[in-house]
Amino acid sequence: MNKQEQVIMGFRDLLNKMILINKDKMEDSLKGFKSSEVHCIEYIEKNEDSNVTKLAESFYMTRGAISKMTKKLLKRGLIESYRKSDNKKEIYFRLTEQGKVIYNIHEDLHKEFQERDKAVFEKVTEEQLDSMISFVDKYRKHLDAEIKKQDLDIKLDKRES
Template identity: 50%
Template sequence: MSNIDKIFEDVRLIHDKILFLNTEKMQKALAGYTASEVHCLEYIGKEEDVNVTKLAEHFFMTRGAMSKISKKLTTKGAITSYKKSENKKEIYFELTEEGKRIFDIHEGLHAEFRKRDEHLFEAIPEDVLEKVESFLTRYNEHLNTEIENKK
């Protein structure tokens, strides 16, 4: 197995193990919301002027799929829509109090999970973490280019 193949295998295994460790607690704390809905709330809570197009591009989904998710979140009272005075056509989303509650629970769980693993990351030299981050950034940029070329 090449180094690159080993890296991809390790990343997949790490992802699977993180899901295994975190999913049950997430599902209990965020009952009534799917992972896709929670991640949409996270994005809406962190970004400005989020609309269906921005959601679709961020999550690599169709606008139709994002419209369905946003309608479910509106029905659950987690988001509300608004229009800007300069553009009455475009619909944007913002979190309601319920949406902020779910957002805060989700952020808190992520902080808890990071704290669980903190001792490992503190033991890794900063220059090693910088190299890993640099590699991941470069690879992510490459994938962005590939996605753009596919459009």
């Protein structure tokens, strides 16, 4: 296996292990919620004027799938919709108090997981972290270009029809 394959396999292995280790605690603390719903709540809280289009782009899902999910979250009283006075057409979302409770549980879990993993990061230098961040940014930009090149966002839209 060459170094490039080692990096990709290492990322995949890390992600799978994080999911495995965090899964039970997440599911116990956020019973009755799908991961996608919790991450939708997180996105809405962290991004002002969230709408179906922004959510779909962020999660690489169709607008139809996001619309279905937000309707479910609206019905459960976790988010509310609003319109801006200067744009009566577009619908935006924000969390309700109930939604903020779910958001805070999720954030607390992330903090707990970061604390658990702190020992590893304490041994990594700032220079090493900067190098890793730089690599991840370059790889992300490359994949963004591939998505555009392959016209994948248009294919996502076509699946809605």
